[in-house]
Amino acid sequence: MLNIADTLDDWCRTHRSFAVATVVQVSGSAPLPLGTSLAVDADGEAVGSISGGCVEAAVYDMCREVLDSGSAPVRARFGYSDSDAFAVGLTCGGVIDVLVQRVVPADMPHLASAFEHAVRGRPVAVAQVVDGPAEFLGGTLHVRPGTDGCAGTLGREQEDREVTERARALLRAGQSALVEIGGDTGTCPQRLSVLVHTNATRPRMLIFGAVDFAGALSEAGRFLGYHVTVCDARPVFATRARFPHADDVVIEWPHRYLENTAVDSRTAVCVLTHDAKFDVPLLALALGLPVGYVGAMGSRRTHEHRETLLREAGVPETRLARLRSPIGLDLGARTPAETALSIVAEIVADTNQGTGVPLSSLTGPIHRLLTDSASLNAAAAA
Template identity: 60%
Template sequence: MLDIADELHRWARQGRPFAVATVVATSGSAPRQPGAALAVDDDGTAVGSVSGGCVEGAVYELCQEALRTGETLLERFGYSDEDAFAVGLTCGGVIDILITPVGAPAPGEPAGNAGTLTAALSAAASGDAAAVARVVGGPARLLGRALLVRPDGSVTGTLGGHPELDRTAVHETRALLDAGRTATVEIGADGSRCGEPVRLLVESSVPAPRMIVFGAIDFAAALVRAGKFLGYHVTVCDARPVFATRARFPEADRIVVDWPHRYLETQDLDARTALCALTHDAKFDVPLLERALRLPVAYVGAMGSRRTHLDRLDRLRAVGLTELELNRLRSPIGLDLGARTPEETALSIAAEIVANRRGGTGTPLTGAHTPIHHDAPAALDRIGPASVA
């Protein structure tokens, strides 16, 4: 649901009733992961996707039904059968979808379940960290109930069952929020691990992952565009003010004129951050990479020829980096696409970042027997604006 939070938050502020269908579980070759959503308002306007097209029509009708009845629904869609008009996943697999009607609470009315969901949408649309937990399996009376947890521990909403259910759900939800993850968890209806099972979908909304591009060159401009396309908050840093300008990088979120290593030392970075050194100049690269390769970030890449790479490794060894630390460096940066232009090079770098993040190999899928969708070693970024499964 949080992957389309911007539009849904706008609908909620306008008082437009809508129903949102959310993928809550998948198996096999399902095209979308838990958290992916399709929403339909009372005028029939639709936004989002739950299956890449396979079952959108049927889900659209279920959303309209939920709007008419006000009831929460849980539906399963599986393999397509031989009937060409059957509703199923043409690519194979099974998805469970929760359809929830949402209407803005009347003025002065205490926020109920709809208020919890609209609060979650507001947090996601504003870029604030929060996580929403919804009941997607278990006692029918609890289906669709939600609570919202913020980093400071404050909670909006209730799952409406045993008091210990809320307490345990908050604990589990906060743990997933701390990791920036979206996942399903199962707890007992009484808050224990052995009571009647209640399955929760927890969607985390955290600020966009960061990409910092060091070196304000033409290749950097193309990489900024690719980074923005992938949902990163992109900063360009260069010590030369004549190059690090808004005119050259209109799509960057931030432009910094400073020495790369000095700027890096001022930043609080997390395990989702991608650092791309495009300067290929030892006086910039070595002090930058000396620090970058010791940080707990997701990706560190450096541009340059293979000869430059070997010289860079010698310089980094000389300043004390270990072989284990050097093995984290992606250099020459990017995947082998035969890239030449700035745009092609940006594509190869972006592809390597995605492969690194998702656990991909970078090899062609044609003729391969590897999974199309990999389970990443750690879920490090949000769905759409929010998290990954």
């Protein structure tokens, strides 16, 4: 839903009712992830996508029907039809469940507020009941960090409290996920599936070493949605002109900067200096922080020498095992741009528990699903 927040914010501001269709469950190989939405307004204007084109027409018609009739939310399943290659379905072989519901901005001001926060780049979560008793289906609430309670309701105070806590944890982890609540006769007798959509602050990429590779890596990191910082102690190299794609260019000793900057489980630390006087104190610190990725550039010989120095500095083996060095995946990279690609490929694979091997050599589903428990474990570490 928040993937099209800019248009939904505009429709709410102009008091235009709309129907929104959201991918609420995925099995097998599907083209777009959980939480992706398509919306249709009263004039028939459509925005977004839920299948990359496979079932868009059918979902569009569902949106028009729900919007025109004012009916309760409707859930439908789409999958590949072996008997008719032209039937409505996913030719990729996956199965998706879609929830379609009508939104009248005047009746759901908490959603309008959530869209506005998302457009402004503020962290926000929207929880949406996607399965359960009819009276709960489509219920939504809006959660922001640093505030008490929530806006909107799922139907009962107990469910609202539990979902608000889970949404805050997912927001800290920067992840959207499907959570299950209820089924406990003593507290929440109704079993509900709730999709938590999150719009978190951008994860950080900290690049240490104002070298040519850092220029290409800062551009790649920015493209992937990171807030990129380039840090180097040498003012002649750490300049805005050399790193136009970085959000911040900092002149400081790397370990001193890292000591005084905020990091979390989504932070990627990329050490490109391959100079022991910078690397050793920086890596000794970074490997003890709750960051998601720590990589260091250098040859295998440089890496072995650096590991020796880190051990002498008292870094335990359990922490050394976290170090990705030489940095990046084996792409046969030579140029700064190719090297940057190998580094961000490793970061993406590490973040999503990917193997980094060619898909053509694997079997089974292409897309991995992040489970609710995995999401909450990541949030707890944040």
